[in-house]
Amino acid sequence: MEWLPGFVASVVQIGALVFVCALGILLLLLAYIYVVDVTQKTHAIRRNYPIIGRFRYYFEHMGEFFRQYFFALDREELPFNRAQRSWIYRAAKNIDSTVAFGSTRPLNHPGDIIFLNCLFPTLRENFLPSGVVTIGDGYTRQPYTPNSIFNISGMSFGALSVPAITALSSGAKQAGIWLNTGEGGLSPFHLQGGCDLVFQIGTAKYGVQAADGSLDPDKLAKIAAHDSVKMFELKLSQGAKPGKGGILPGVKVTSLIASTRGIPEGQPSISPNGHPEVRSIEDLLEFLRKIREITGKPTGFKMVLGSWEWLDELGQCIHERGLEYAPDFITVDSADGGTGAAPQSLMDYMGLPIKRSLPMVVDKLSEYGLRERVKVICSGKMTNPGEVAWALCMGADFVVSARGFMFALGCIQAMQCNKNTCPTGVTTHNPELQKGLDPANKANRVANYAKNLLQEIEVIAHSCGVAQPRLLQRRHAQVINGDGVPVALNEIYPEVETRAIYLARDEDTAESA
Template structure:
C-alpha cells in the first residue's frame, strides 16, 4: 500500500518537535512561555541595528552615524549624487549646532592659480619632524586612522591601502603590526601599542632591532605612532579573541596561534614622562623617522609635565594624535566606550592650550580623530588647531560598512571586521579601493570648497572666530574661542 505523506506533514512534524523542545527547555523563558512564537523575538533581535537604521530611525536620529551622514559617505564613495534638496532638515537653533561663517568675497581661484585643476589636492600645511633624518610631508589632510589587521580583514586592509595609494594619503596600521596587506603602495604610519606587535621579542618586550629591520625593509613606513590609549577604551589594552588568531596573524604579531591576545594597559618600555621622551628619541634616532603619540584624554597633569620637559629639552614627539571618547571601531567594554575619556572637542582644546602655553604648538603637528570624517566636522577641527584628521569608521563605510555594530563578534556581514573567509570573500579590494579613493577625494574637495567660501586657500588658515556654536534657547551664538577659552595660533601656509 502506497501512502504519500504530504510535504506539509513534514513541516508540521518539525514544528511539533520544536514546540516540545521549547516547552521542556529551561534556558529561554520566552520560548518556554510562548513556544514557536518566541523564536520570532530572537530572529528580529539578530538584525535589530539594521532594522532600526533602515526603517525605524529618522535621517538625523541614529548614532554613532545617522542615516544622512552615512548616505553622504556612500554616495561620495560611489560618485553618486551627494547633494541635498529643499534646504536643511536640521534644527539650526539646537544647542551645539555649528555655523561656518562665509566671507563676503570668497577666495579667488582662477586659471592662474597653481591648484586650479587640482580640486581635491589638499596637503598638510606642516611638515612632520623637519629636524629628523627622514621628515615627512603628508599629501592629504585626511588620512586613515589606526585599524589593525585582525580587527579588520585582510581584504579590508588591502582595499584601504590601495585606496590610500591612489588618494595620496597615509594608512595607519593600528597596534596589530605591519602586514603584507599594508604593503600595497600606500604610505604607512606604524602604530606601536603596549603589546609591541611586530616589534617585540620572545618575551613580549619591545625590540629596537626588530623595529630597525622592519622600517628598513619597508620604506613605505613614513612615521611611527606610539599609542598610549584610544578613544573607545583608554586605560585598557586591546584584545583579539583566540578564534581570530590565525597562523598569519600569529606570525605578524609574534604570538601563539588560537590563543587570546591581550595587550597590557600600560607600556613596559617606560614608566614616566622623561623615560617616554627618551624612548621616542631612541626610536627616531634608530630609524630616522618622525615619532608621535596617540592618546585619548582625561587627567591633564602628565600632559603638563610632557610639555614642560619638551620645552626644557627640545626633545619629544613630532606629532600628537588626539582621539575623542566617541571614537572606536572594534570591541570595547560598554562602560569604557560610553563614559571613559573626554569627547574630542574638550580633549583637543585642553591639550592644545597646554602646548600653546609653552610655545610648542608651532613645532607639533596636531592630528584629530573621532567622528571628524565629514566636511563640516573637519572644518571645525581645523579651526580649533588640528593640522590633519584621521578617519576610521568613515573609511570603513566608504568600502561597504553598514553600521551593523557587529565588529566584536567576527560576524561582520560585509566582510570588513571579520576573519571569516566566507564573509571576507564578498569584499572585492579592486572595487572597494576605488570607493575609498572617491570618498577621500570628495571630502578633500569639499574641505577646500568650504575653505574658499570663507576666504581661505587652505583649511589650516581657519581661525576660532570663523566658527560659531548655537547656545540654544537664548537665541545666541558664540565663537569657538569663547566656547573653549583660547585663540588658535596662526598657521602659515606657503601655498599650493
C-alpha cells in the same frame, strides 16, 4: 452540459501548464539573479547574500518615501546616523552628493558647528593648494611631508580582514593619503598597495616585541627599513577604551594574523593596558627618543585626554631636556572613538570628547611655545567634511578617520565587529563572508571618499573667504550652546599666547646656535 466536465478539465490543464511555466520562468529568473549577485564585485551584501540582499537596497530606497511613517529619522541613529552614512556612501561611490528640500540638521542642537560664510567668498582664480606641513623637520633623519590633510586612522590587521586592508592600502595610494597600520603589526597587505604607512606600536608591541614583551630594537629597525613606513606612533590610549589594551577574540586570531603579531593561533589577543617602560613623562620622552633614534623617522604618540595636568608637565619637561626630546606629533583621540571590542563601561563613560580635548592640547602646546615643533593629529568620529573643517579651525594639522573609511569599504554599521560575523567582509575572517569584499572595487571607493571629502572641505574654506583649508581659524565657526544660541569659537577658546619665559628661552637658544 455534457461538454462542461471536459472544458473544466481543459482549463485546469491549461492553468496547471501556465503555473508550471510561470514557476519555471521565476526559477530561471531567480537563478539568473543569483548568478549575477554572486559574480558581481560592487556590493558585498548581494555577493554574500544573493537575492535576499537586494531587499536592503530596495528598503533603503523606499525609506525616503516612507520616512514620515517611521520614528527613526536621519539624525537619530547612533553611533552614526543615516545622514552621516549616506553622505559617505555617496562620496565613496563618486555619485551626486547634493540634497534637496532642506537640511535635516535642526541647527539648534548643543554642540553643533556652524561655519560663518564670508560676504565675498574666495573666487576660483584665488584658490590655493593646502599648505605644506613637514613632521619631524630638523629633528629626524627622514622627516615626513604628507600629501593630504585627511588620512586613514589606525585599524589593525586582525580587527580588519585581508581584503579590507588590501583595499585600504591601494585606495590610500590612489588618493595620496597615509594609512595607519593600527597596533596589529605590519602585514604584507599593508605594503601591497604602496601607500605611505604610519606604524603604530601598541602596548603589546605586536610585530616589534621581544620575548619578554619589551621593544626589540632589531625588529623595529627592520620595520623602519621599509621606505613606505614614514612615521611611528606609540599608542598610549584609545578613545573607545582608555586604560584598556586591544582586544582581539580568539576566533579572529588565524594562523596568518598570529604570525604577523607573533602570538599563538586561536587564542584571544589581549594587550596590556599600558607600556611598562612608560610610567612618567620623563619615561615617555625617553622612549619616544629611543624609537626615533632607531628608526630615524618622525615619532609621536596617540592618547585620549582625560586628566590634563600632565600637559603642563610635558611642556616643562621638554624645555628642560631640549626640543629634540619633544614628540614630533601628538594624535588626540576622542572619547567617542571606535573599536572592534571594548567594555561598555569605558566606551560610554571614560575620556573627554574631541570638542573639549583638541583645543586644550593645541592651546597647551601654544602656551609652551611648542606649536611649531609638535604637530597635532585629530582623531575620533571625523567622518564628514564639517567635522574635519572644525578640527582645522581648532588648530589640528592633520585629521584621521577609521570608521569613515570602513563605511567607504561597505560597512553597514551591523555592529558585528567583535563576533567574526560582519556581513560585508570588513571585520571578519570567514572566507565565505570575505568574498563579498572585492579589494579592487573598494579601493576605488576609499580613494573617492578621501578625494570628495577634501573637496568639500575646500568648499567650506572658500565659503568662509580663505584660499585653502589650513587657513581656517576659530573665528570662522561658531558652536551651539546649551540655550540653542551660536557662540563664536574664538570666544569660547581664545587664542593662547606663548609664555614669555619660553619665548625668551627660544630666543637665547637661537642666538647661541
